[in-house]
Amino acid sequence: MNIGEVAEQTGLPAKTIRYYEDIGLVTPQRGANGYRVFRDTDAHKLTFLGRARALGFSIEHCRELLALWEDRSRASADVRAVALGHLDDIEEKISALAAMRDTLAELVQNCAGDDRPDCPILKGLEGP
Amino acid sequence: MNIGEVAEQTGLPAKTIRYYEDIGLVTPQRGANGYRVFRDTDAHKLTFLGRARALGFSIEHCRELLALWEDRSRASADVRAVALGHLDDIEEKISALAAMRDTLAELVQNCAGDDRPDCPILKGLEGP
DNA sequence: CTTGACCTTCCTGTGACTGGAACCCTTATG
DNA sequence: CATAAGGGTTCCAGTCACAGGAAGGTCAAG
Incomplete structure (x- = not known):
């Protein structure tokens, strides 16, 4: 998935997704052309982030929640x-x-x- | 009045008062030493601003309200x-x-x- | 081959301050 | 008179979570 597609899927602006990569919340791969390539897990993460943000969690809280989400032994x-x-x-x-x-x-x-x-x-x- | 005194009187931090001068909400005079000199009207303005801000008015709304406040024919x-x-x-x-x-x-x-x-x-x- | 949609990075701006550095002025005290 | 404390000054950077825009690379369709 390119950024546009995942943006549509998650409802997040592409700008926001790039920003989330900047601050280390998602780490999409890169294609040979330099484009970001998002896997389903990335899209799921972004959906999670979008919902957490919509509930007013700060980015830092989102980071914690994301870590807990990914930690199966939380x-x-x-x-x-x-x-x-x-x-x-x-x-x-x-x-x-x-x-x-x-x-x-x-x-x-x-x-x-x-x-x-x-x-x-x-x-x-x-x-x- | 120097900035410290007016800060205490109005409850606003000196930094904030300098900022308000920067953006043109107050225009204190200057003493020979370069210090800001606040008259009573300046202090009143700052009190007004502090209260308006405490009620959540944006700076731009404060600017409008201040103009209305000063306009006796509003x-x-x-x-x-x-x-x-x-x-x-x-x-x-x-x-x-x-x-x-x-x-x-x-x-x-x-x-x-x-x-x-x-x-x-x-x-x-x-x-x- | 060109057009237009998509992607990239980088820089700037937002609101309303806050913190800090580096420096000047005033007053009190040894 | 020197100095130390406690004012004051300017300017620069940072905050939070992006948004806007410029300049340029990439891709699929006609």
């Missing part, structure tokens, strides 16, 4: 630990965003939104 | 529009994160997390 506890750590991160981000939303929504609700200059949003940003 | 509708746009962004991010969390939480819940290699999390990342 302990599922190790995988779970990585996932739980990431879940905490996600929860924290959600909380932070929800707090922003709540504050901002309150400011917006108090703002008339007309052609007059008086604006509680700007006042709220000025200071308490 | 229409509050313009401010509200920026804020509402940002609220939408926040909601979208929250939804995306919540979706990640739900998917990931389900995988985690199905994982024994023991010393055996069998792991639904990895299976879930492989494919549907």
Whole structure:
């Protein structure tokens, strides 16, 4: 498989796949013409990476998960630990965003939104 | 005021304040020694920026908000529009994160997390 | 033989800073 | 007066995970 085909198959942009090779996440072979040649295992890896990234795992976490995936003698506890750590991160981000939303929504609700200059949003940003 | 003092007053790191000057958000004067000299209005601006950034507004949105803040003939509708746009962004991010969390939480819940290699999390990342 | 689609590498840019090096200014102290 | 500490200054590099684009090589079809 050339990069275009595997890109279509995995849904990842070719640029991203090249980048993943750069940082050592996949190691496709090379044809006589210099083109990358992807085997099925490479494509599977890339699919795995795409899904892990879609769940918000960082590249480094992806690297760990990939290593665990390839290690047939892994302990599922190790995988779970990585996932739980990431879940905490996600929860924290959600909380932070929800707090922003709540504050901002309150400011917006108090703002008339007309052609007059008086604006509680700007006042709220000025200071308490 | 020197940069250290205004940094303490606003809670922003000095590095950030220099960066804000670089990109034209504040324009402190300079003393004979080359030091930045911040007036009260500069400090107020920086406080405003710090709060807007804390609510997740991008630098470009901050620039807009700052311009509106300084424009005494603004229409509050313009401010509200920026804020509402940002609220939408926040909601979208929250939804995306919540979706990640739900998917990931389900995988985690199905994982024994023991010393055996069998792991639904990895299976879930492989494919549907 | 040419066209057009595909592939290659390399360089730059993104957002919003952060860290660090190398150097200047000010103030207090021995 | 020398010096040391604690400000300040500029500039350069790095972060994260790619994306855009230039310049050029390769391949299959007409």
